[in-house]
Amino acid sequence: MKPKVAFFDFTSCEGCQLTVVDSLQTHVDLLDVVEIVQFREAMTEKGEDYLVAFVEGSISRESDEARLKEIRERAAVLVALGACAHLGGVNAIRNAMPLEDVRRYVYGDKADWYETYPARPLSAVVKVDAFIPGCPIDREEFIEVVKALLAGRKPPIPDFPMCVECKRKENVCMYDRGGQCLGPVTRAGCGAICPTYGDGCEGCRGLIPDPNSEAMSDVLVKNGLTVDDMLARWSMFGTYQQMELAAKK
Amino acid sequence: MGNVNIEVHHVTRVEGHGNIVVNAKNGVLEECRLDIVETPRFFEAMLRGRPYTQSSHITSRICGICAVGHATASLRATENALGIEPSAQTVLLRKLNFHGEMLDSHVLHVYMLVAPDMLGVGSVIPLVQIAPEAVLRALRLKKLAGDLCAVIAGRHTHPIAMAVGGFTHFPTIAELKALRGRLVDARADMDETVKLAKTLPWPQFNRETEYVALRKEDEYAFIDGTITTTDGGKYAINDYRQVTNERMVTHATAKHCAHKRESYMVGALARFNVNHDKLHPRAKAAAEELGLKPICTNPYLNTAAQVVELVHCVEDAINIIDELVGRGVKPEPLPAFPGKGGEGAGSCEVPRGILFHNYQIGDDGNVIGANCIIPTGQNLANIDADMRALVPQILDRPQDEIRQMMEMLVRAYDPCISCSVHFLDVRFV
Ligand code: SF4
Numbered sequence: 059m060k061p062k063v064a065f066f067d068f069t070s071c072e073g074c075q076l077t078v079v080d081s082l083q084t085h086v087d088l089l090d091v092v093e094i095v096q097f098r099e100a101m102t103e104k105g106e107d108y109l110v111a112f113v114e115g116s117i118s119r120e121s122d123e124a125r126l127k128e129i130r131e132r133a134a135v136l137v138a139l140g141a142c143a144h145l146g147g148v149n150a151i152r153n154a155m156p157l158e159d160v161r162r163y164v165y166g167d168k169a170d171w172y173e174t175y176p177a178r179p180l181s182a183v184v185k186v187d188a189f190i191p192g193c194p195i196d197r198e199e200f201i202e203v204v205k206a207l208l209a210g211r212k213p214p215i216p217d218f219p220m221c222v223e224c225k226r227k228e229n230v231c232m233y234d235r236g237g238q239c240l241g242p243v244t245r246a247g248c249g250a251i252c253p254t255y256g257d258g259c260e261g262c263r264g265l266i267p268d269p270n271s272e273a274m275s276d277v278l279v280k281n282g283l284t285v286d287d288m289l290a291r292w293s294m295f296g297t298y299q300q301m302e303l304a305a306k307k
Numbered sequence: 308m309g310n311v312n313i314e315v316h317h318v319t320r321v322e323g324h325g326n327i328v329v330n331a332k333n334g335v336l337e338e339c340r341l342d343i344v345e346t347p348r349f350f351e352a353m354l355r356g357r358p359y360t361q362s363s364h365i366t367s368r369i370c371g372i373c374a375v376g377h378a379t380a381s382l383r384a385t386e387n388a389l390g391i392e393p394s395a396q397t398v399l400l401r402k403l404n405f406h407g408e409m410l411d412s413h414v415l416h417v418y419m420l421v422a423p424d425m426l427g428v429g430s431v432i433p434l435v436q437i438a439p440e441a442v443l444r445a446l447r448l449k450k451l452a453g454d455l456c457a458v459i460a461g462r463h464t465h466p467i468a469m470a471v472g473g474f475t476h477f478p479t480i481a482e483l484k485a486l487r488g489r490l491v492d493a494r495a496d497m498d499e500t501v502k503l504a505k506t507l508p509w510p511q512f513n514r515e516t517e518y519v520a521l522r523k524e525d526e527y528a529f530i531d532g533t534i535t536t537t538d539g540g541k542y543a544i545n546d547y548r549q550v551t552n553e554r555m556v557t558h559a560t561a562k563h564c565a566h567k568r569e570s571y572m573v574g575a576l577a578r579f580n581v582n583h584d585k586l587h588p589r590a591k592a593a594a595e596e597l598g599l600k601p602i603c604t605n606p607y608l609n610t611a612a613q614v615v616e617l618v619h620c621v622e623d624a625i626n627i628i629d630e631l632v633g634r635g636v637k638p639e640p641l642p643a644f645p646g647k648g649g650e651g652a653g654s655c656e657v658p659r660g661i662l663f664h665n666y667q668i669g670d671d672g673n674v675i676g677a678n679c680i681i682p683t684g685q686n687l688a689n690i691d692a693d694m695r696a697l698v699p700q701i702l703d704r705p706q707d708e709i710r711q712m713m714e715m716l717v718r719a720y721d722p723c724i725s726c727s728v729h730f731l732d733v734r735f736v
């Protein structure tokens with residue numbers, strides 16, 4: 059019997075689920091090894107019996123928590139799919155702003171009609187067994203993670219910094235082009251796609267496990283930057299983590 | 308004529324979460340609406356205080372499927388606010404990228420979300436068994452669309468190289484030529500797509516409404532233009548609020564819109580109704596083949612209009628590549644911040660219809676205020692009105708059939724509910 063997998067989403071743009079659909083363009087055989095029992099975006103059938111749950115999106119209102127906990131109870135393995143689920147991602151940008159102000163700005167005097175609370179990653183609510191980083195996730199990495207999970211292996215997510223990958227591609231460093239880049243502290247694995255296309259890394263894949271080990275990175279030293287400078291710039295995807303760090307200090 | 312009580316929780320095969328509610332007692336419709344239960348997203352609030360260069364990167368994350376569209380509307384709003392004119396090359400590259408997204412989204416909708424309904428299966432997965440060549444065609448077309456976007460901006464979701472005033476990366480002539488070859492080959496797939504669309508049993512249901520789309524005199528408009536309606540309305544993009552008139556409702560976290568009537572429709576069918584005369588001859592022929600004539604008032608045929616647009620986009624993409632290859636693609640530096648802020652609106656026709664972004668930027672280059680109005684939000688009132696007109700016509704049918712007709716109606720609009728939940732109505736002060 060093929061292992062059953064299901065897809066779920068909370069607050070997100072659904073770009074990671076669409077990337078899953080796209081991964082079928084080159085890996086149709088995926089359907090031979092797993093049975094998809096729930097994928098609201100692509101199918102009507104809804105099976106409630108599954109081994110692996112892939113969950114996209116941040117948790118951004120209290121009433122989402124019960125649904126996520128139910129998924130957690132049913133699934134043997136729960137995987138955070140993409141930066142919203144893994145980090146809080148762009149949804150957490152607003153966490154650094156007064157909540158009342160944010161609500162009134164968007165809904166005016168009707169703000170009370172709509173339920174919300176500060177956005178958070180899945181791991182703030184339930185135990186997460188694995189994550190696939192990125193905004194959006196990388197297609198090939200998704201396939202690799204599925205293979206690893208099916209084989210009972212640890213998903214092969216790199217934990218060295220982006221700069222390593224970027225230099226391998228022989229890109230001209232963004233700092234030498236007058237730009238900025240979070241490459242020295244960001245987890246590799248996307249092929250340094252942003253610098254390759256002329257833009258600085260925004261840290262969507264999250265930090266490497268110990269960013270301070272990169273304090274001596276030649277890019278940082280050469281440009282007179284510190285790891286703290288990097289962390290302070292990590293606000294597009296890392297506001298939730300920035301606030302956690304600040305609360306600890 | 309009995310009681311009908313339908314609640315479709317989390318309509319499937321649409322983006323985002325919505326519920327359909329239908330209640331009828333003794334043959335009389337009491338209640339009927341599409342509830343939006345998606346979480347509010349607050350994008351506009353999140354832009355405030357951030358550098359103008361980040362707006363398109365943040366707002367593309369409103370929607371994974373219209374990422375290029377949001378980025379483009381965002382860039383146009385920013386450029387209009389700052390008085391920056393994109394170069395002719397930038398305009399061409401943006402249009403080409405836009406066609407890639409239109410292909411990707413329409414193929415997804417036609418083949419993977421709507422065709423299963425019409426062929427009586429629950430999803431694209433059983434379709435692999437009964438119509439494998441159609442599924443392979445869809446995957447092939449989606450791959451072409453994705454590769455096109457990747458050549459121009461790094462990836463489709465979320466584009467990297469699109470920037471205020473230009474691009475940070477440029478395709479090579481060889482890459483463009485390779486794409487051209489694949490687009491020419493895609494003509495055969497387009498013919499097959501039209502053939503497939505012709506065999507689908509489109510539900511018959513007509514209701515007059517107002518159709519709203521951007522219009523340009525020299526092309527089938529996707530980026531910029533004049534807001535034009537089938538009731539004779541014409542507005543500059545800056546005056547978009549006169550069309551949208553957003554209001555909040557308790558059953559949805561998305562605001563509803565109405566112009567002169569109780570509601571209006573945006574999307575492929577609206578574009579077709581407003582701009583039919585600007586379609587490529589091959590697309591016009593496809594429309595004729597499908598029996599689609601302006602002004603078409605059957606919302607289910609929005610999907611057929613998407614098929615017509617697919618044909619148009621393939622042809623126009625070939626033409627744009629020819630122009631780019633003819634003039635050559637040169638790296639162009641991005642314009643510097645002009646030192647002074649301002650306010651501006653930007654608009655484009657994303658797959659689901661007309662989209663507006665409107666920003667106010669301070670003299671320090673940081674965003675002060677933002678407003679985004681998304682197509683699905685504009686369609687919500689029209690979907691509700693269609694449901695109210697449709698249900699009494701089919702009330703004597705079995706409940707399952709009513710449910711299916713309603714779900715198909717909602718899906719025909721290709722709604723992107725996750726996008727439509729972050730409206731606001733700020734007055735800039
Ligand atoms: S991580 Fe990015 S691409 Fe994925 S759902 Fe969130 S915003 Fe979309």
Ligand code: SF4
Pocket residue numbers: 220221222224225229230231232233239240241242250253258259277
């Ligand atoms: S800082 Fe960025 S651009 Fe420079 S080497 Fe590192 S990843 Fe590449």
Ligand code: SF4
Pocket residue numbers: 192193220244245248249250251252253258259260261262263264
């Ligand atoms: S380069 Fe950085 S921002 Fe870009 S995809 Fe990779 S991790 Fe994300």
